[in-house]
Amino acid sequence: MTLLDVRGLTVRTTDGRTLVDDLSFSVASGERLGLIGESGSGKSLTTLAVLGLLPDGMSATGSIELAGTQIVGAPEKRLTAVRGRDAAVVFQEPLTALDPLMRVGRQIAEPLRVRTGLKGDDLERAVAHALEQVRLPEPERIARAFPHEISGGQRQRVALAMALACDPKLLIADEPTTALDVSVQAEMLELIDTLVREREMAVLFVSHDLAVVAKVTDRALVMKDGRAVEEGAVHTIVGAPREEYTRTLVASARRLESALDLRSAR
Numbered sequence: 001m002t003l004l005d006v007r008g009l010t011v012r013t014t015d016g017r018t019l020v021d022d023l024s025f026s027v028a029s030g031e032r033l034g035l036i037g038e039s040g041s042g043k044s045l046t047t048l049a050v051l052g053l054l055p056d057g058m059s060a061t062g063s064i065e066l067a068g069t070q071i072v073g074a075p076e077k078r079l080t081a082v083r084g085r086d087a088a089v090v091f092q093e094p095l096t097a098l099d100p101l102m103r104v105g106r107q108i109a110e111p112l113r114v115r116t117g118l119k120g121d122d123l124e125r126a127v128a129h130a131l132e133q134v135r136l137p138e139p140e141r142i143a144r145a146f147p148h149e150i151s152g153g154q155r156q157r158v159a160l161a162m163a164l165a166c167d168p169k170l171l172i173a174d175e176p177t178t179a180l181d182v183s184v185q186a187e188m189l190e191l192i193d194t195l196v197r198e199r200e201m202a203v204l205f206v207s208h209d210l211a212v213v214a215k216v217t218d219r220a221l222v223m224k225d226g227r228a229v230e231e232g233a234v235h236t237i238v239g240a241p242r243e244e245y246t247r248t249l250v251a252s253a254r255r256l257e258s259a260l261d262l263r264s265a266r
């Protein structure tokens with residue numbers, strides 16, 4: 001069953017620049033699609049459009065159907081109902097999602113309360129459980145902390161716990177490991193992979209890094225200058241890229257990988 005169906009999506013600025021150009025793709029329930037492309041290719045704007053979160057001065061045309069709801073042109077009330085329940089997002093920078101002045105536990109409690117109706121001690125236990133699920137040690141301590149009192153990797157886990165709190169059908173992950181130290185990137189990727197598999201959740205995974213996309217997704221869509229260049233199974237894209245641009249991405253991922261191998265061998 002199709003969960004997300006994007007047809008002819010075009011994002012323009014009010015001064016007439018086209019940043020996403022006639023893009024079409026779909027994601028089935030439980031499927032994992034990677035959006036890959038260099039910086040500026042339009043990946044983030046595409047995911048923001050899916051959530052109806054385009055910045056001021058930009059508008060979308062075309063069609064985005066998410067779990068049966070038309071997002072393009074939808075009133076804010078309809079978008080609020082969709083966010084969290086049908087699709088939730090983890091951004092590159094966890095502080096985007098977190099309120100700096102609110103304790104972590106309260107930030108997770110709010111979406112949990114809305115979805116489950118839990119209160120008091122039950123809600124507190126559910127918060128601790130949500131923190132344990134993203135493998136945070138000492139959940140009670142983390143729940144009492146403010147975002148600046150925990151590490152970047154822990155903050156990203158908290159942002160993931162918030163995104164998962166409403167049990168969305170689609171998780172959008174926009175470069176979720178890019179801002180993290182290399183040492184915790186692999187752990188975070190593994191965690192996202194495990195949690196979405198357990199929940200049979202669909203994923204739209206955005207990255208400029210083909211190696212990362214290959215780890216978490218089944219299919220990938222390659223974007224360049226706001227357009228789709230190539231789409232297919234990840235192993236086909238990596239093993240036999242058809243387009244010149246994709247070949248360049250694959251080659252640079254290989255170069256990086258071998259450079260890292262050389263470094264770790266030292």
Ligand SMILES: Nc1ncnc2c1ncn2[C@@H]1O[C@H](COP(=O)(O)OP(=O)(O)OP(=O)(O)O)[C@@H](O)[C@H]1O
Pocket residue numbers: 013019037038039040041042043044045046055208
């Ligand atoms: N708020 C904005 N105002 C004007 N132009 C923007 C804005 N946000 C993005 N753009 C432009 O839109 C294009 C696509 O940006 P987008 O952020 O979607 O790319 P991306 O592929 O996600 O790259 P990155 O990984 O660097 O975020 C770029 O040319 C960018 O400069």
